[in-house]
Amino acid sequence: MHILNTMQGALVTGAGGGIGRAVAARLARRGFAVQVTDIDGDAAERAAAEIGGESWACSLDVTDEQACRAAAASTAERAGSLDVWVNNAGILLPGVAYEQAQSAHRAMLDVNAVGTFNGTLAALESMRPAGRGHVINIISLAGLVAAPGEVSYAASKHAALAFTLGTLFDLRRSGEKRIQVSAVCPDGVWSPMIEDKLDDPDAFGSFSGQMFMPDQIAERVEGLLDHPRPIITIPRWRGVALRLFDALPSLAIRLMPLVLRDARKRQASLKAQVESGSWPPPPGA
Ligand SMILES: NC(=O)c1ccc[n+]([C@@H]2O[C@H](COP(=O)([O-])OP(=O)(O)OC[C@H]3O[C@@H](n4cnc5c(N)ncnc54)[C@H](O)[C@@H]3O)[C@@H](O)[C@H]2O)c1
Numbered sequence: 540m541h542i543l544n545t546m547q548g549a550l551v552t553g554a555g556g557g558i559g560r561a562v563a564a565r566l567a568r569r570g571f572a573v574q575v576t577d578i579d580g581d582a583a584e585r586a587a588a589e590i591g592g593e594s595w596a597c598s599l600d601v602t603d604e605q606a607c608r609a610a611a612a613s614t615a616e617r618a619g620s621l622d623v624w625v626n627n628a629g630i631l632l633p634g635v636a637y638e639q640a641q642s643a644h645r646a647m648l649d650v651n652a653v654g655t656f657n658g659t660l661a662a663l664e665s666m667r668p669a670g671r672g673h674v675i676n677i678i679s680l681a682g683l684v685a686a687p688g689e690v691s692y693a694a695s696k697h698a699a700l701a702f703t704l705g706t707l708f709d710l711r712r713s714g715e716k717r718i719q720v721s722a723v724c725p726d727g728v729w730s731p732m733i734e735d736k737l738d739d740p741d742a743f744g745s746f747s748g749q750m751f752m753p754d755q756i757a758e759r760v761e762g763l764l765d766h767p768r769p770i771i772t773i774p775r776w777r778g779v780a781l782r783l784f785d786a787l788p789s790l791a792i793r794l795m796p797l798v799l800r801d802a803r804k805r806q807a808s809l810k811a812q813v814e815s816g817s818w819p820p821p822p823g824a
Pocket residue numbers: 552553554555556557558559576577578579582599600601602626627628629630650654677678679680724725726727728729730731732733745
């Protein structure tokens with residue numbers, strides 16, 4: 540066991556930037572020893588250096604099941620326990636479903652869905668013997684409703700959400716009450732994932748609602764540690780509205796031209812704000 544073994548341990552995937560880095564930073568400030576992981580090892584190193592505290596970096600590809608298990612074991616070894624695992628790594632490749640390459644569909648399923656399965660199972664391997672822990676999976680509002688232009692992304696997020704909640708149900712049915720599993724479904728978040736998609740005509744769904752900064756999502760993730768819930772949608776009202784869309788696909792098709800027009804307007808308006816320097820807001824605003 541390592542010298543840090545009196546601390547609680549956490550691991551965040553895809554934490555080289557965006558939401559993952561913000562979550563890792565909040566966990567470190569809260570006193571966790573955090574393993575900052577990303578497929579981009581250099582980005583993970585930079586993030587861990589910025590975060591400081593008892594954080595350290597490691598290159599981790601979430602599609603590699605064995606590597607996820609080894610990373611879980613290494614956090615438990617270094618910190619003394621694995622208490623929190625955040626499955627955050629994700630990719631978004633917008634496009635028209637039947638025009639996209641099979642490799643794009645598969646990549647989104649591999650990272651967003653299978654990567655979340657791998658991370659969840661790796662974490663539970665440490666948490667179940669300890670009888671405690673919290674797995675938090677960053678899904679998306681696209682996990683609740685089909686998204687035109689982001690079809691396989693939404694499909695992969697539906698799979699990740701079903702896996703998250705289904706795993707929680709299995710834990711409870713086995714009488715395991717002290718391990719939490721939570722899904723976080725945010726609206727658009729200003730991160731490298733969408734910063735380069737202001738001109739992408741298929742990515743309008745990412746701009747169709749409210750735009751958050753990564754730390755706003757990280758704050759809600761941190762809140763789950765105090766008040767665990769199976770699922771949160773950010774903002775809550777969009778979760779309700781999109782579930783209604785999902786339940787009434789014929790109505791959704793009729794309303795689509797309206798929704799599309801509004802989303803494109805929001806995308807263009809955000810682009811104008813970025814160009815004029817009024818977006819993103821200054822840190823701390
Ligand atoms: N940005 C948004 O609008 C938004 C909205 C809802 C949900 N999300 C979800 O939030 C999560 C974080 O996204 P973000 O917005 O911070 O995007 P991001 O692109 O800034 O971060 C994603 C990170 O995942 C890493 N990654 C990609 N493939 C990986 C792999 N195979 N293994 C490990 N790491 C890998 C990337 O290197 C990157 O650092 C994703 O799951 C995303 O789907 C994002």
